[in-house]
Amino acid sequence: MNPVNYxxxxxxxxxxxxxGVLIRRNAIIVFMCIxxxxxxxxxxxxxxxxxxxxxxxxxxxxxxxxxxxAEVVVGLAIIVSLFRTRHSASVDDAxxxxx
Amino acid sequence: MNTENLIALLxxxxxxxxxxLLCGGRALDRVGHLLGTLLAAVSFxxxxxxxxxxxGKSPHDRTLTQHLFSWVPVxxxxxxxxxxxxxxxxxxxxLITGVGTLIHMYSIGYMEHDxxxxxxxxxxxxxxxxxxxxxxxxxxxxxxxxxxxxxxASYLLIGFWxxxxxxxxxxxxxxxxxxxxxxxxxxxxxxxxSTFGTFAFKPVFDSVGDTSQGKLTAIGLTLLLAAxxxxxxxxxxxxxGDAMEGPTPVSALIHAATMxxxxxxxxxxxxxxxxxxxxxxxxxxxxxxxxxMFGAIVGCAKDDIKxxxxxxxMSQIGYMVLAAGLGPVGYVFxxxxxxxxxxxxxxxxxxAGSVMHGMNDEVDMRRYGALRKYMPITFATxxxxxxxxxxxxxxxxxxxxxxxIEAAFAKGGTEGWILGIxxxxxxxxxxxxxxxxxxxxxxxxxxWVPDEQGNEPHPHEAPSSMTIPMxxxxxxxxxxxxxxxxxxxxxxxxxPVTGHTEGHSPISTGAITGATVACxxxxxxxxxxxxGRRDVPALAPRGSLLTRAARRDLLQDDFNHVVLVRGGEHLxxxxxxxxxxxxxxxxxxxxxxxxxxSGRLRKLQNGYVRSYAVSMFGGAAVIIAATLLxxxx
Numbered sequence: 001m002n003p004v005n006y007x008x009x010x011x012x013x014x015x016x017x018x019x020g021v022l023i024r025r026n027a028i029i030v031f032m033c034i035x036x037x038x039x040x041x042x043x044x045x046x047x048x049x050x051x052x053x054x055x056x057x058x059x060x061x062x063x064x065x066x067x068x069x070a071e072v073v074v075g076l077a078i079i080v081s082l083f084r085t086r087h088s089a090s091v092d093d094a095x096x097x098x099x
Numbered sequence: 100m101n102t103e104n105l106i107a108l109l110x111x112x113x114x115x116x117x118x119x120l121l122c123g124g125r126a127l128d129r130v131g132h133l134l135g136t137l138l139a140a141v142s143f144x145x146x147x148x149x150x151x152x153x154x155g156k157s158p159h160d161r162t163l164t165q166h167l168f169s170w171v172p173v174x175x176x177x178x179x180x181x182x183x184x185x186x187x188x189x190x191x192x193x194l195i196t197g198v199g200t201l202i203h204m205y206s207i208g209y210m211e212h213d214x215x216x217x218x219x220x221x222x223x224x225x226x227x228x229x230x231x232x233x234x235x236x237x238x239x240x241x242x243x244x245x246x247x248x249x250x251x252a253s254y255l256l257i258g259f260w261x262x263x264x265x266x267x268x269x270x271x272x273x274x275x276x277x278x279x280x281x282x283x284x285x286x287x288x289x290x291x292x293s294t295f296g297t298f299a300f301k302p303v304f305d306s307v308g309d310t311s312q313g314k315l316t317a318i319g320l321t322l323l324l325a326a327x328x329x330x331x332x333x334x335x336x337x338x339x340g341d342a343m344e345g346p347t348p349v350s351a352l353i354h355a356a357t358m359x360x361x362x363x364x365x366x367x368x369x370x371x372x373x374x375x376x377x378x379x380x381x382x383x384x385x386x387x388x389x390x391x392m393f394g395a396i397v398g399c400a401k402d403d404i405k406x407x408x409x410x411x412x413m414s415q416i417g418y419m420v421l422a423a424g425l426g427p428v429g430y431v432f433x434x435x436x437x438x439x440x441x442x443x444x445x446x447x448x449x450x451a452g453s454v455m456h457g458m459n460d461e462v463d464m465r466r467y468g469a470l471r472k473y474m475p476i477t478f479a480t481x482x483x484x485x486x487x488x489x490x491x492x493x494x495x496x497x498x499x500x501x502x503x504i505e506a507a508f509a510k511g512g513t514e515g516w517i518l519g520i521x522x523x524x525x526x527x528x529x530x531x532x533x534x535x536x537x538x539x540x541x542x543x544x545x546x547w548v549p550d551e552q553g554n555e556p557h558p559h560e561a562p563s564s565m566t567i568p569m570x571x572x573x574x575x576x577x578x579x580x581x582x583x584x585x586x587x588x589x590x591x592x593x594x595p596v597t598g599h600t601e602g603h604s605p606i607s608t609g610a611i612t613g614a615t616v617a618c619x620x621x622x623x624x625x626x627x628x629x630x631g632r633r634d635v636p637a638l639a640p641r642g643s644l645l646t647r648a649a650r651r652d653l654l655q656d657d658f659n660h661v662v663l664v665r666g667g668e669h670l671x672x673x674x675x676x677x678x679x680x681x682x683x684x685x686x687x688x689x690x691x692x693x694x695x696x697s698g699r700l701r702k703l704q705n706g707y708v709r710s711y712a713v714s715m716f717g718g719a720a721v722i723i724a725a726t727l728l729x730x731x732x
Binding site for chain 1: 704705706707708709712713716
């Protein structure tokens with residue numbers, strides 16, 4: 001199978017993730033979309049690694065997974081404390097940081 | 100011992116006196132005046148020694164120089180403190196130290212009751228030192244030091260009675276007006292340095308021949324401005340009348356005999372430059388002619404005896420500047436008139452001081468009258484000086500003024516006629532105002548009134564410390580002119596320095612002399628009809644338009660006020676306006692637009708995390724698009 005198709009799939013996944021981040025209000029969904037974008041990137045790394053016969057992309061994909069895992073820990077903690085204080089998971093309710 | 104080494108002592112003696120008297124404190128109060136007078140006399144004795152030395156040499160070898168030290172030794176800029184004593188300097192040195200010593204002596208009596216007498220003598224010594232430095236310098240920069248020094252001494256002495264607001268103001272006025280002239284001198288020195296690369300007299304004068312006339316005219320005109328400031332010539336004449344607020348010996352020494360003639364010295368000393376710049380020369384002659392009429396007219400209307408004499412000083416210096424503006428024909432006569440004027444004008448001022456001394460410091464001549472019976476010596480000396488200044492045949496003023504009038508006619512052409520006739524008419528006006536002063540002061544009825552404290556004046560002859568200098572000056576007023584003219588002595592003495600060409604006037608010398616004497620007699624006659632035959636009213640009559648203008652110094656202060664003070668105010672106001680609108684507008688406008696812009700930009704920060712995300716995505720998209728575009732190109 002042509003490895004370029006993986007790139008198209010990755011672009012599609014990234015676009016879905018980006019649109020989700022931009023239009024959804026629910027913090028959990030936004031968070032999932034971010035994960036989707038990260039994994040789309042992982043997919044491109046692996047695809048390019050395969051295309052170029054170079055293992056660097058696969059190594060970076062592992063790094064990305066570690067960062068994503070750490071991010072999930074911090075992100076979920078924020079979402080939980082946000083929900084506890086506001087009884088809402090909407091990102092638009094957390095808009096106090098402005099002039 | 101070499102006589103050259105004495106030159107520095109001339110300056111050092113009064114300078115030492117000034118330092119000791121001004122720093123010495125009250126301990127010197129009892130001997131201060133004697134010390135000051137003694138040091139002035141020491142200077143005079145040294146001057147006489149140097150003079151006898153110069154006379155012993157051949158006429159073209161009569162220049163002594165002394166290099167004291169290098170002031171600013173820099174490559175390409177050599178400023179030295181060195182002196183040059185030639186016939187011209189010698190003449191001035193004798194006049195300054197001689198008249199200076201006499202006036203020191205006179206001040207002992209005149210300032211007897213002033214508790215700040217020591218300080219007064221310190222200032223007088225400071226003046227002598229600065230004036231001697233001015234005439235002895237061998238370069239323009241050192242001359243400038245002396246020039247500023249006499250300005251300072253003049254300021255301090257005019258404002259000596261600083262508790263009087265009028266004196267303090269007069270001192271400030273003199274200082275400010277003099278600054279304008281000083282500016283001229285400093286610019287002249289700068290032009291000289293940029294043109295010749297030096298400001299020492301000899302190299303400057305030697306290289307004048309290779310210099311363009313435009314440069315010489317510029318130097319000449321700026322030097323003329325300097326002379327106008329120091330010598331109270333139109334248009335910088337307004338300070339001299341007010342300077343009479345100072346003690347009378349100061350008026351006699353500084354504002355009649357010596358300092359105000361520094362401008363004439365400057366022009367004659369720079370004669371070589373003026374010879375190469377006919378335009379500057381003509382300007383000088385015109386300034387002189389205008390001032391000689393101006394001062395004379397002012398002198399006619401003043402009732403204050405010292406201010407009338409100040410007008411006369413202005414007018415007589417006008418004669419000198421006129422003569423100096425005539426070039427080599429007139430230089431010698433300018434200096435000759437300067438010296439004779441030094442004698443008779445100092446004598447007149449000392450006489451006026453003696454009258455004031457006896458009249459409770461009254462200066463209004465309408466409150467004098469009949470003083471000849473009470474002050475015989477003052478009357479006699481004043482009369483001799485009076486006859487000398489109006490040019491009575493045989494006395495000093497006759498010889499020197501007559502020569503200037505002849506030289507003015509000898510300029511030839513229309514200019515010669517205009518200048519000459521002005522000088523002759525000036526002689527008539529001089530006779531008028533001087534006769535007026537004589538008649539109002541010494542003749543007629545008593546018009547004395549008690550002063551503010553109710554003290555009736557008791558006119559009495561001054562003490563001998565005051566009368567002796569007056570007598571000496573009177574002798575000088577009578578004989579100096581004759582001695583100078585006998586066998587053209589003065590001419591032969593100065594010629595090697597200033598150069599001289601004989602003038603040829605279109606009308607005969609005898610006719611000019613006759614006309615001058617006739618004019619003088621007419622002036623005296625008119626004054627006698629107006630002030631001798633009639634009683635002098637105690638209050639000044641309203642007078643004609645010209646009289647009223649002349650009482651206000653021919654509106655010179657009004658002119659200065661309207662043109663310079665008001666003009667300056669308008670200028671500053673418009674500058675402030677420009678500053679407020681334009682400069683501040685740009686600054687404030689920048690600040691306001693930055694503020695406004697940031698106010699708009701602030702709205703972008705709305706706290707919604709999704710809108711930040713949009714801008715992030717947008718920015719990333721723009722960067723990527725730009726990168727791809729660049730790569731495609």
